[in-house]
Amino acid sequence: MIKVSLKLVDKPNGMSTIYLVYGKAITLPDGSRKKSESMKIEIYTTPKNPKEKKYNNKLLEIAEYVRCNRQLEVIRGVYGIKNIDKMEDSFLDYIDEKIDICQSDKYNGIKLSLKNCFNKTIRFKDINVNLCEEFRVYLNGLVNEGRYSSNTVTSYFNKFLNLITSAYNENIIPYDYSQKVPKMKWEEPIKEYLTEQEVRKLLSTPYPNKVFKRGVEFALNTGLRHSDILDLKHSHINYQGDGNIILSKVIVKTGKTLIIPLNDAAVNLIIKKGEGQVFKGFPDNNRANKMLKEWLEKAKISKALTFHGLRHTFAMTAVARGIDIYALKELMGHASIENTLIYRRSFLHFNSIYYTIP
Numbered sequence: 001m002i003k004v005s006l007k008l009v010d011k012p013n014g015m016s017t018i019y020l021v022y023g024k025a026i027t028l029p030d031g032s033r034k035k036s037e038s039m040k041i042e043i044y045t046t047p048k049n050p051k052e053k054k055y056n057n058k059l060l061e062i063a064e065y066v067r068c069n070r071q072l073e074v075i076r077g078v079y080g081i082k083n084i085d086k087m088e089d090s091f092l093d094y095i096d097e098k099i100d101i102c103q104s105d106k107y108n109g110i111k112l113s114l115k116n117c118f119n120k121t122i123r124f125k126d127i128n129v130n131l132c133e134e135f136r137v138y139l140n141g142l143v144n145e146g147r148y149s150s151n152t153v154t155s156y157f158n159k160f161l162n163l164i165t166s167a168y169n170e171n172i173i174p175y176d177y178s179q180k181v182p183k184m185k186w187e188e189p190i191k192e193y194l195t196e197q198e199v200r201k202l203l204s205t206p207y208p209n210k211v212f213k214r215g216v217e218f219a220l221n222t223g224l225r226h227s228d229i230l231d232l233k234h235s236h237i238n239y240q241g242d243g244n245i246i247l248s249k250v251i252v253k254t255g256k257t258l259i260i261p262l263n264d265a266a267v268n269l270i271i272k273k274g275e276g277q278v279f280k281g282f283p284d285n286n287r288a289n290k291m292l293k294e295w296l297e298k299a300k301i302s303k304a305l306t307f308h309g310l311r312h313t314f315a316m317t318a319v320a321r322g323i324d325i326y327a328l329k330e331l332m333g334h335a336s337i338e339n340t341l342i343y344r345r346s347f348l349h350f351n352s353i354y355y356t357i358p
Contacts, residue, residue, distance in 0.1 A: 015044060020067060074174075087123070118134075146344065194301070224311070226307045328343070
């Protein structure tokens with residue numbers, strides 16, 4: 001049996017650092033192999049008064065508690081029968097043993113991703129914190145390349161960590177490395193948006209409030225929030241000498257300046273040059289949501305869409321058209337690219353059909 005003991009290493013400042021010392025090198029929870037490790041606890045080398053002695057005794061009690069726990073971990077690793085038998089076995093084969101028929105695609109996805117990430121057989125002895133983190137980085141790269149949705153790799157990675165916990169509980173590996181690695185967070189996809197067919201159906205359905213109808217169409221073509229539709233003034237519309245028309249305004253919610261080149265459809269909704277609000281008489285947010293619900297019902301579109309869903313529709317349409325994600329970030333006025341990437345991930349999640357706004 002590998003014995004775990006405590007060792008004091010004196011320092012020039014009159015203090016001593018406590019070390020855990022092993023009979024031979026062992027694999028620590030972070031995956032490194034060492035014969036000793038500092039506990040990062042210091043006591044007085046020669047205590048000079050009762051207070052310093054009490055301080056030393058208390059910390060030595062803590063150090064002994066840690067030593068006992070580490071000794072138990074070592075015993076578990078050395079004398080676990082399955083551990084000795086299986087450390088050389090393939091972790092991928094273990095995944096096959098654990099496959100749930102209802103989730104076979106997920107398990108197979110984990111196996112394929114592990115093979116592609118490490119390009120070798122992963123054995124139980126290879127599993128450590130560094131391997132887990134490397135796998136996380138690889139999966140995130142698949143999302144950035146657009147090959148998988150964020151939630152797909154999240155389910156892969158979190159199930160992978162669960163398998164490691166399972167191997168630990170079965171005494172196959174000496175540590176539950178998953179406890180040292182944070183799980184990925186599930187990201188709820190954008191669900192509140194309209195497809196091409198739904199947009200066409202809505203806009204072809206008459207609605208009595210002309211100002212509201214124009215504002216909705218403008219939001220679909222620009223991605224503006226309700227607060228910015230309400231705040232939009234003719235002074236925010238800049239007519240360039242080259243014939244281009246630019247919307248430039250400070251976003252109500254964030255205070256960031258937004259600059260959007262307007263397409264012909266958006267320009268036509270402005271009607272004419274003037275002063276004051278572009279959509280004078282536009283309803284407040286609560287009323288706008290009720291009116292949109294009424295219009296959707298009239299168009300026989302069964303979706304619980306709020307006015308903000310029009311902004312999601314604009315972004316999902318842009319992603320479907322293949323717009324550069326950084327260009328979309330600027331059009332949306334996002335402070336972080338992560339906010340914009342949600343739309344691309346949602347698009348991949350739903351495997352959406354290409355659609356455009358008329």
